[in-house]
Structures are given as C-alpha cells and as structure tokens.
Amino acid sequence: MVPFADGENLLTDTAASDGHPLNPTLPPKTLKKISAPSLLKKRMPLSSVFSPLIASKTPHPKSVPSFHLGTNGLRHPPKRTSWPSIPRSNRGRSIGIRCEGRDDSFYMRRCVELARKAIGCTSPNPLVGCLIVKDGEIVGEGFHPKAGQPHAEVFALKDAGDLAENATAYVTLEPCNHYGRTPPCTEALIRAKVKKVIVGMVDPNPIVASKGVERLRGSGIDVITGVEEMLCRKLNEAYIHRMVTGRPFVTLRYSLAFNGRVLNQLGQGAEESGGYFSKLLQEYDAVVISSNLFAKKTVRLPTSHETGASQPLHIIIARGVNSLHLPAPTTEPADKVVVLAEKTMIVEPKSEDVEIVVREQMSLKSILDYCAHQGLCSVLLDIREDNEALKELLDDGLDEHLVQKVVMEVCPIWCSGEEAFLAFGRKSFRLRDLQTRTVNENVVVEGYLL
Numbered sequence: 454m455v456p457f458a459d460g461e462n463l464l465t466d467t468a469a470s471d472g473h474p475l476n477p478t479l480p481p482k483t484l485k486k487i488s489a490p491s492l493l494k495k496r497m498p499l500s501s502v503f504s505p506l507i508a509s510k511t512p513h514p515k516s517v518p519s520f521h522l523g524t525n526g527l528r529h530p531p532k533r534t535s536w537p538s539i540p541r542s543n544r545g546r547s548i549g550i551r552c553e554g555r556d557d558s559f560y561m562r563r564c565v566e567l568a569r570k571a572i573g574c575t576s577p578n579p580l581v582g583c584l585i586v587k588d589g590e591i592v593g594e595g596f597h598p599k600a601g602q603p604h605a606e607v608f609a610l611k612d613a614g615d616l617a618e619n620a621t622a623y624v625t626l627e628p629c630n631h632y633g634r635t636p637p638c639t640e641a642l643i644r645a646k647v648k649k650v651i652v653g654m655v656d657p658n659p660i661v662a663s664k665g666v667e668r669l670r671g672s673g674i675d676v677i678t679g680v681e682e683m684l685c686r687k688l689n690e691a692y693i694h695r696m697v698t699g700r701p702f703v704t705l706r707y708s709l710a711f712n713g714r715v716l717n718q719l720g721q722g723a724e725e726s727g728g729y730f731s732k733l734l735q736e737y738d739a740v741v742i743s744s745n746l747f748a749k750k751t752v753r754l755p756t757s758h759e760t761g762a763s764q765p766l767h768i769i770i771a772r773g774v775n776s777l778h779l780p781a782p783t784t785e786p787a788d789k790v791v792v793l794a795e796k797t798m799i800v801e802p803k804s805e806d807v808e809i810v811v812r813e814q815m816s817l818k819s820i821l822d823y824c825a826h827q828g829l830c831s832v833l834l835d836i837r838e839d840n841e842a843l844k845e846l847l848d849d850g851l852d853e854h855l856v857q858k859v860v861m862e863v864c865p866i867w868c869s870g871e872e873a874f875l876a877f878g879r880k881s882f883r884l885r886d887l888q889t890r891t892v893n894e895n896v897v898v899e900g901y902l903l
C-alpha cells in the first residue's frame with residue numbers, strides 16, 4: 454500500500470532531464486511493441502547538426518519506454534503520396550517544384566500533421582513538427598518522436614542537410630534554448646544558417662518561454678510567431694494546461710442513450726482501431742474508471758487498438774468495496790493498473806503490474822495531484838452506467854473547474870430502466886468550441902468547459 458498526500462511533490466522536479474519541469478517517476482504509458490530508432494541510417498550524421506546530440510543521460514527504461522512508430526522522427530513514410538517527390542540531386546535547382554500558392558499557414562499545417570505522428574508517445578513533452586522550406590520547396594521534415602529523443606528541428610535539419618542554409622524553418626512550437634537531454638534547437642538552427650524561423654506558438658514552459666525566439670533574433674534570424682496558433686495550441690492542449698496549472702488536462706467521456714440514460718457500452722466501432730474511443734486511449738496518459746465497471750465479468754480494461762499505440766495507465770477508483778477482481782490483461786506487456794482505494798483491500802489476481810494506493814479522503818483534486826506527481830499530463834475520465842463511485846468526485850471536480858473538456862456520444866438506443874441518468878455538477882455553465890461528428894449512426898460531440 455502506498456499512501457500519498459495532496460500535492461505531494463507536484464512540479465517540484467524542475468531538473469527534468471528533458472528540460473521540462475516534469476519528470477515522471479512512473480511510466481505514464483506502456484508500449485505494445487519495441488523498435489529502436491535508427492538515427493544513423495539517414496543521409497547526414499546527426500553529429501553534423503549537433504556535436505553533442507545524443508543524450509548524455511541514459512533515460513530510465515520505464516520512464517522513457519522504447520519507441521514504436523515505425524519511424525524515427527524523420528519524414529514517414531519515406532515515399533510521399535500526396536507530396537511532390539523530388540530527387541535530392543535536383544533540390545535547390547531551378548527545376549525543383551515550387552509550391553506555388555502555399556503560404557506560411559500551409560506549411561504550418563503540414564508541421565502539425567507531422568507532429569501528430571507521435572500522438573501518445575511524447576508525454577510529458579509536447580508534440581512538435583518541423584519543416585525546412587527553401588525556394589518554396591520542402592527540403593526537410595521532422596517531428597519529435599518521444600521524450601528523450603532529439604527534437605523535431607534536429608530531424609528536419611538532418612533531413613535537409615546543407616540545403617538548410619538560407620532556408621526557412623517552420624516549427625509548431627518555439628525552439629528550445631536550454632540544455633536538457635538534448636542540446637538547444639536554437640543552436641542547431643543557427644549552426645545550420647537558416648534565414649528565417651516561423652513559429653506556431655511560444656512555449657508556455659517557463660524554461661523556454663520566449664528565450665528561444667530571443668536567441669534566434671539575437672543571432673540575426675528573422676522570426677515570426679503565431680502562425681496557425683490556434684491549431685498548434687489544440688495540438689498540445691494537455692501540455693499547455695499542465696504547464697500553466699501544474700495539473701493534468703482532464704476530459705470527461707460518456708455515452709448516452711437517446712432517452713438520456715448513461716450507457717455501459719460504447720457506440721459501434723468506437724473501441725475498434727480508428728474509433729474515437731480507441732484514439733482517445735492512445736492520446737491520453739491515463740484513463741480513470743470505476744471499480745463498479747468490473748462487477749460485470751465480461752468487461753475488460755479499456756485498451757487502444759491503434760497500430761503501435763501506447764496504452765494509458767489505468768486508474769481504478771475503488772469506493773465502497775472490500776475486494777476487486779480485475780479482468781485478465783489483453784495486452785503484451787500487461788497494462789499498468791493503479792487501484793485508488795479508500796482503505797486496504799484485496800485485488801485479484803495479484804500482479805506486479807497492479808499497484809494499490811490508499812487514499813482515505815478521495816477527491817478529484819487528490820487524484821489529479823497523484824497523476825501530476827506521476828508525471829501524467831492528460832487524464833480521461835470514463836463514465837459508465839454505474840457511476841455512483843465517481844459522482845461525488847465529479848460534483849466537486851466540476852465545481853472546482855478541474856475538468857477541461859467533455860466528449861459525449863449519443864447512441865441510437867432507447868434504454869429501459871429507472872436509473873443511470875447523468876446527474877453531475879451543481880453549477881450551470883456553457884461549453885465552447887463544440888464539434889460534432891457522426892460515426893455509424895452515433896453522434897460524438899466534444900466541447901470545452903469555460
């Protein structure tokens with residue numbers, strides 16, 4: 454049993470090895486497969502971009518799990534289907550294909566696409582994508598694949614090689630100007646002699662904030678910030694929230710029948726590869742569920758089915774029960790599970806992948822403090838039919854503005870029964886930035902709490 458206290462060690466480790474004031478002590482994610490990046494396969498040695506590029510500090514094998522994206526932060530797949538394929542020997546010459554009509558927004562949106570290739574793998578670091586553009590032609594692409602690996606700018610500069618000189622770099626997030634596991638990206642850009650840097654958004658990380666822009670401008674590089682800023686902010690909404698508040702970004706999710714009852718099941722296809730729930734599980738560091746979910750023997754731990762997805766840490770809230778029988782793991786390696794209980798309890802079957810944490814006074818705030826202490830940036834609160842164990846937590850959590858986003862699914866079902874209505878929260882408020890999509894006759898609505 455491991456008791457914890459509210460706010461324990463919250464954001465106290467400012468010496469994070471990747472230069473961010475977050476240093477997870479437990480693995481926020483576990484990965485299904487292992488594939489080491491092959492940095493040395495490409496055209497240009499990374500040492501020519503940075504001399505001391507490779508991290509001097511060996512990452513903890515758990516806090517920085519091995520990476521599986523089938524890529525290494527360089528452009529992927531190598532053969533573009535929707536982009537002009539230009540022989541390298543032709544690049545920079547007059548016969549190269551100019552990207553007529555493409556403006557800064559176009560290139561920044563491509564950077565966001567690149568960054569999203571590493572969804573679920575970079576926490577507690579942000580998702581970042583980078584392009585090197587010369588004479589209207591994209592000559593280098595890269596993204597940050599995971600914490601501990603080089604940043605997006607390094608991969609893009611390596612991809613561009615000597616064509617980076619006098620080119621324009623596009624990057625979704627302000628380049629770092631500090632030494633962490635990797636040297637500053639500002640120095641890489643300066644050394645590569647880029648002429649201009651277009652930045653999507655300034656980094657809210659206090660270690661970075663505006664210092665990267667200042668360093669670049671101080672060395673004579675033209676810098677523009679705020680291109681496609683809203684898109685770049687949405688890309689890293691969890692990272693930004695964590696940096697600003699010290700708490701994880703929290704999303705509440707549930708499925709409703711047409712007559713307003715909360716469902717245990719999800720809509721057709723939601724849990725399959727490509728389904729919204731499978732994607733959420735890939736994206737979020739942790740998923741919080743009620744122990745009541747496992748009263749039905751058929752229920753399994755929520756698992757992402759995206760290819761190569763890292764699985765979230767499963768946090769099970771156990772209230773009013775003396776024992777809990779967990780379903781057999783369905784992933785290899787097995788999902789990590791933390792049972793948050795109000796008292797000592799029995800959890801079967803026993804496993805080294807299951808930890809029990811006792812919390813006598815349970816609240817959403819204390820749960821999020823625990824998550825923050827573990828280095829988790831994003832938490833998915835998954836509400837099912839039998840939600841009594843979570844009701845009090847959510848009532849208080851909504852009052853205290855601890856929930857940032859809601860994803861609601863409405864299924865084409867009329868559900869019988871007297872109970873299982875959603876009745877959370879004591880205050881009234883509006884949501885903003887609503888987005889709606891229909892999949893297999895299920896309507897998924899998401900919005901942000903003000």
Ligand SMILES: [Zn+2]
Nearest residue numbers: 604628629638
């Ligand atoms: Zn960097």
